[in-house]
Amino acid sequence: xxxxxxxxxxxxxxxxxxxxxxLIAVGSGDDAAVIKSQSKDLxxxxxxxxxxxxxxxxxxxxxxxYRSIAVALSDLAAMGAYPSFITxxxxxxxxxxxxxxxxxxxxxxxxxEYGIKLVGGDVTFGDLNIxxxxxxxxxxxxxxxxxxxxxxxxYVSGPLGKARxxxxxxxxxxxxxxxNFFRPKVRFDVSEYIADFASSCIDISDGLIKDxxxxxxxxxxxxxxxxxxxxxxxxxxxxxxxxDYELCFTCGSEFxxxxxxxxxxxxGKIIKGSGVEVLKENKVLDFSKIGWDSFD
Amino acid sequence: xxxxxxxxxxxxxxxxxxxxxxLIAVGSGDDAAVIKSQSKDLxxxxxxxxxxxxxxxxxxxxxxxYRSIAVALSDLAAMGAYPSFITxxxxxxxxxxxxxxxxxxxxxxxxxEYGIKLVGGDVTFGDLNIxxxxxxxxxxxxxxxxxxxxxxxxYVSGPLGKARxxxxxxxxxxxxxxxNFFRPKVRFDVSEYIADFASSCIDISDGLIKDxxxxxxxxxxxxxxxxxxxxxxxxxxxxxxxxDYELCFTCGSEFxxxxxxxxxxxxGKIIKGSGVEVLKENKVLDFSKIGWDSFD
Numbered sequence: 001x002x003x004x005x006x007x008x009x010x011x012x013x014x015x016x017x018x019x020x021x022x023l024i025a026v027g028s029g030d031d032a033a034v035i036k037s038q039s040k041d042l043x044x045x046x047x048x049x050x051x052x053x054x055x056x057x058x059x060x061x062x063x064x065x066y067r068s069i070a071v072a073l074s075d076l077a078a079m080g081a082y083p084s085f086i087t088x089x090x091x092x093x094x095x096x097x098x099x100x101x102x103x104x105x106x107x108x109x110x111x112x113e114y115g116i117k118l119v120g121g122d123v124t125f126g127d128l129n130i131x132x133x134x135x136x137x138x139x140x141x142x143x144x145x146x147x148x149x150x151x152x153x154x155y156v157s158g159p160l161g162k163a164r165x166x167x168x169x170x171x172x173x174x175x176x177x178x179x180n181f182f183r184p185k186v187r188f189d190v191s192e193y194i195a196d197f198a199s200s201c202i203d204i205s206d207g208l209i210k211d212x213x214x215x216x217x218x219x220x221x222x223x224x225x226x227x228x229x230x231x232x233x234x235x236x237x238x239x240x241x242x243x244d245y246e247l248c249f250t251c252g253s254e255f256x257x258x259x260x261x262x263x264x265x266x267x268g269k270i271i272k273g274s275g276v277e278v279l280k281e282n283k284v285l286d287f288s289k290i291g292w293d294s295f296d
Numbered sequence: 297x298x299x300x301x302x303x304x305x306x307x308x309x310x311x312x313x314x315x316x317x318x319l320i321a322v323g324s325g326d327d328a329a330v331i332k333s334q335s336k337d338l339x340x341x342x343x344x345x346x347x348x349x350x351x352x353x354x355x356x357x358x359x360x361x362y363r364s365i366a367v368a369l370s371d372l373a374a375m376g377a378y379p380s381f382i383t384x385x386x387x388x389x390x391x392x393x394x395x396x397x398x399x400x401x402x403x404x405x406x407x408x409e410y411g412i413k414l415v416g417g418d419v420t421f422g423d424l425n426i427x428x429x430x431x432x433x434x435x436x437x438x439x440x441x442x443x444x445x446x447x448x449x450x451y452v453s454g455p456l457g458k459a460r461x462x463x464x465x466x467x468x469x470x471x472x473x474x475x476n477f478f479r480p481k482v483r484f485d486v487s488e489y490i491a492d493f494a495s496s497c498i499d500i501s502d503g504l505i506k507d508x509x510x511x512x513x514x515x516x517x518x519x520x521x522x523x524x525x526x527x528x529x530x531x532x533x534x535x536x537x538x539x540d541y542e543l544c545f546t547c548g549s550e551f552x553x554x555x556x557x558x559x560x561x562x563x564g565k566i567i568k569g570s571g572v573e574v575l576k577e578n579k580v581l582d583f584s585k586i587g588w589d590s591f592d
Contacts, residue, residue: 032341
C-alpha cells in the first residue's frame with residue numbers, strides 16, 4: 001500500500017524552491033501557499049475533471065493530467081488573462097506509484113509548456129477526481145461574458161469538432177485528432193491578441209451554441225450566426241459539442257478589417273433580442289433535437 | 297433528473313452582487329472570478345473532504361458543507377491569516393435538489409459566521425467529493441511550520457480529543473461533542489493573538505504528535521512535551537487523533553509570562569535533534585503501537 005507521503009513525494013520535484021521568487025513566497029509543504037502582493041487583479045477559476053464524465057476511463061494518466069489542467073486554464077484565456085500558477089486536488093484510487101509518476105509527467109509537460117508554477121495541492125483516496133485551480137492576471141482588462149452589444153461581430157478562434165473526432169476515434173491509435181481531445185491547446189495567443197478590443201469572450205467547452213448562448217444571456221442580447229461561415233470538421237453537430245476549447249468572442253465592427261488581415265472572419269452578429277439563431281442557406285436551423293449534456 | 301443549472305441556481309443567493317465591492321470585481325457566473333489587487337500577500341490553501349474518509353457517510357448535508365469549509369479554513373488560521381473568500385468544487389451523486397439546498401444552508405452558516413465570500417465553484421456528477429479552496433491575508437506575517445527554534449516553548453490552543461468523541465458518539469443524538477467533530481471552530485482568534493510573536497504554527501488535523509512532528513521536521517529540530525501538561529478528553533490516543541483543529545504553535549520563552557496571563561500554558565519545549573518525545577511521569581511514552589491513517 002502506498003502512502004499519501006509517497007504520492008506527495010512523487011510531486012515534489014514539480015514544486016520548485018521558491019526562495020527569491022517574485023511571485024511565490026511559500027509553496028508546497030506548509031499549511032498554505034503565500035502569493036506575493038501584485039499590482040494586477042488576480043483571476044481565479046477551477047474545473048473538476050472526472051473519469052467517465054470528462055474523459056474516457058481508459059485515458060492514460062499523462063493525458064488525464066494534461067487535459068484536466070488545460071481545460072481549467074482555458075477559463076483564464078476566456079477571461080483575457082495569462083496563466084501564472086495552479087494548485088491540484090487529486091482524488092485517486094490507484095495503488096501503483098507508477099500511475100502517479102505518469103500523471104506527474106503530464107503535469108510537468110503542461111506547466112513547462114505554459115511557464116506556470118504548481119504551488120500546492122491535496123491528495124486523497126477515492127474515485128478518480130481531479131480539481132484544478134488556476135490563477136492568472138489580465139493581459140489588459142478582464143474579458144467578461146456580459147458585455148456584448150448589438151451589432152458587435154461574433155468570432156470563433158479556430159475550427160470546431162476536432163476534439164469530438166478525437167474522442168470518437170480514441171480507440172484508434174493513430175487518430176490525427178487524438179491531441180485535440182486529450183491535449184487541447186489553450187488559446188492564450190488569441191486571448192492576448194483580442195484583449196484590448198474584444199467586448200466579450202468565452203471558451204467553447206460546452207459547444208458553440210450553448211456557450212455563445214451564455215454570452216447572449218449574460219449580455220441581454222441575441223446572436224445570428226451563419227453555418228457557412230463556421231469552420232467545422234464533421235457535421236452540424238460540431239456546433240453542439242464542446243471540448244475544442246477555442247474561444248468565441250465579440251467585438252465592434254470597426255475591428256473587422258484588421259481581424260480579417262490576421263485571418264479572423266466573423267461568423268455572425270450580435271442582435272437585439274435573445275438566443276442564438278443559426279442560419280444555413282438563409283434558413284433557420286432547429287437545434288432543439290440535438291441533445292447535449294445537461295449535467296457535466 | 298435535476299440539471300447542473302438547477303444546482304448552480306440553488307447556490308446563487310450565496311453569491312452576492314459584487315458591484316462596488318472592495319475585493320471582488322467579478323464573482324460567479326463568468327469564466328472566472330476577478331479579485332482586485334491587494335497590498336497584502338494572498339494566502340491560499342485547499343482541502344478535499346470525502347464521505348467515508350473524512351466524515352461518516354450518513355452525515356447530514358449541512359454538516360458536510362460546514363465541516364468541509366471549516367477544515368479548509370483552518371489552514372489559513374495555521375498560517376496566521378484571516379479568511380476572505382472561498383470557492384467550492386462539489387462532486388455529488390445526489391439527485392434530490394433538497395440535498396443541495398440543505399448543503400447550501402451549511403455553506404451559508406459558515407460564510408456568515410466568518411464574514412467571508414463565496415466567489416465561484418464547479419459542480420459535477422459522481423461520488424461525493426468536496427474540494428474547498430480558501431483565500432485569506434496575513435494578520436501580520438505568515439506563520440510557517442519551518443521556523444521553530446531550540447528552547448522555544450510549545451503550546452496547544454485548546455483541549456484535544458473532543459472531536460474524536462464527537463465522531464465515536466455520532467450515532468448518539470445528544471453527544472455533547474457532536475459539534476466538535478461536525479462543526480469545528482476555526483481558531484482565528486488564537487491565530488490573530490499569536491500572529492506577531494509565534495515562531496511556528498500548524499493546525500492539528502492529523503493529531504498532535506504527527507503535526508508537531510511536521511513542525512520539527514520542517515524546522516530541523518525536535519520537541520519534548522509533557523503528557524501531564526496537555527489537556528485531553530479521553531486518553532492518551534487523543535494525542536494521535538486529529539479533527540480538533542486546535543492550533544499547535546511555538547514561541548520564544550520571553551512570551552511565557554504574558555501567555556500565561558491569557559490562559560496559555562506551555563506543553564513542552566523545542567530542542568536540538570529531531571522527532572517528538574512525550575514524557576509521562578518523566579518516562580518516555582512509546583507511540584509506535586498506536587497506528588493512525590497514512591493515506592487521508
